[in-house]
Amino acid sequence: MRKSNFMDSKELILNKVKEKFGQAIEAISDFRNDLCFTINRNQIVELSRFLKEDSELEFIFCKDVTAIDWAARKNRFTTVYHIYSFKLNFNLRLKVNIDVDPPAVETVTSVWKSADWYERETFDMYGIKFLNHPDLRRMYMPEGFEHYPLRKDFPVIGIPGSLPLPNKAE
Amino acid sequence: MDRIKQIYNDEKLLKRLHEDKDITIEDVLENEMVINMGPQHPATHGVLRLVLRLDGETVTAIVPELGYLHRGYEKMAENMSYVEFIPHTDRLDYLATLCNNVGYVLAVEKLAGIEVPNRAQYLRMIISELSRIASHMVAIGTFAMDVGAVTMVMWTFREREKIQDIFDRVCGARFTTSYTRIGGVASDFDDEALRMTKKIVYDLESALVEMDKLMLGNKIFIDRLEGIGILPMKDAIELGITGPNLRASGVDYDVRRAKPYLFYDQMDFNVPIYSEGDCLARYFIRGDEVRESVKILKQLLDKIPQGEIRANDPKKVLPNKTEIYSKMEELIHDFMIINFGINPPVGDVFHSVENPKGELGFYIVSNGSGNPWKVKIHSPSFCSLQAIPLLCKGAMISDVVAIIGSLDPVMGEADK
């Protein structure tokens, strides 16, 4: 019963998205039963709005926004969005390959409010600017920290002197 | 009174006062204070910094600042193998440590495609539920202590000590145990440990009744929490909140029901839901979840099968310690797995489990080598803290304390 529901939902989503955004979709993958669309950078907000507002799909819950740093590829960064639909009980993944340098992509906070802090964290860790974000500040590292820790060229032990320490007490 | 009003409204007098440069007149109620509720504070449940803008005692705006416990987990995960990261997952939500272990190991097993034997799955469920009870005990205890009822924390910690005795016996440590392994669990529950678990399960029911009588008879406690910090259902979904905070606002979402993992689809338990969404509902829902966990534990203790506790997959699962020292094959496999890692296929997975705080998710990207290429931890406390600006607007300072306690954040996982 549950299996057929899952397959039906997957078919429904695939058909609807392909029908509306056929040419903007760059890749579809289905590894270990996780459906994932890779979409063009300019269409991400449109696709998100469609997925949220369509009455059969209703992807109203954004679980996560993050990014991957492929150190050696031509398009170095990929942002990843995890969204969930209560109606279909389906976890969906969207990926956007970022092909501009310095990396920037449109924000999805106009569609899902929870993406606010996730995008701030991604900016703090990777340096990807989210255009039209209401409040893009650093999340974890102190203000004024100049590097982006999760990029592959930043060493794990850090850069000595990049963070200040109080003097030894008397 | 009329005379005072006359003075305040007297135009000529005010004009003369304003022309005098040596004095300043300002309406004291128009000043808003900006106050820092710093990272070191008895009631902020860890190192959370809040900057409040106050109009008298009412909060008009509040901005949380995180990052005081940012230890760099995701960066460290890229530099160590999958097995080496298990002790780090312990320290994420350091109150329900075994649930984090289970979540991470399930995600890696999904990526690598490893089948785990039944007894190991049942043991993982038992420790998950015990961990859930332990975490809710701390949540209830410290929440009551913040609001003023100090006895609760002593009672709930007494119950937690009993659970930690079981962990001590089975896993070797009181709470940061790193008990699970990829492919199973580290060691087996012997008869004494199962007997202790059974005793806890039956003792807990009477302890919960006692605690209920203590709290519900306390009118100050009820008055301080009822109607405070109401989180409407629509806002809870918009902000991405999961777990008891979401269920206290009326949404029926529990990962154990929606995407069952281990053997939760064969267990018979209810998912408590409240529709009010205030602090009192979030308090009651944790007590109810402890009762449901007790129900699940009783079923598990009846149904647990005999068998292996680790899968038999030599390239991916660590072999038994005793065999490593005596047989050649096992020694080679152990060497390869520890030094070169388990090498799962190229791809990425997202897997989530139901933690006591919410839904803990791991997004693991693998490039075929022994170290993960990226690990992203979706922590529930991070999302709960996003609700603070909305909930605390218009509340008083003492309500801010109650609201944070009811959301139950743990900074170890919010800051990663």
Added chain:
Amino acid sequence: MGLEAILQKDGFITTTIDALVAWSRKSSVWPMPMGISCCAIEMIAAADPKYDIARFGSEVMRFTPRQCDLMIVAGTVTYKMAQVVRRIYDQMPEPKWVIAMGACTSSGGMYRSYSVVQGIDQFLPVDVYTAGCPPRPENLLNALMAIQEKISKTKARQFQNRSLAELENAQI
């Protein structure tokens, strides 16, 4: 021979007063729980009914530094948090001692990363280091007893013109 010179020598009266003052200081050590992460839970567990810390006189865990003698730094200290810890240490009145609880505060622990301070002795003078991740509550009580021994060897007038070197020479 003024009064000052007489008092500098270790005569009968001064050693008795020293012993009395040291006894009262060590029997009522009020800790300042700088609870940052997992070790803080073990610190609370040291205060619960099973591993009672109240029998050492330390039940009063005030969160305000102005009333405390002993700072128990429990949890990983990051660079961002180090400024805060140092500010609170400076606010504590003399005499004051520091316990570094757990592996993270002693040497950075299992976190060799860009944001974790590799040991709080880089900016605080530490008296007792405790091993464990997290240390068991009995281990914390052992550290407290070591602090009490250290206090019992101090002199009453030692904290008037205090210098770090003198305190570090107080042997256990």
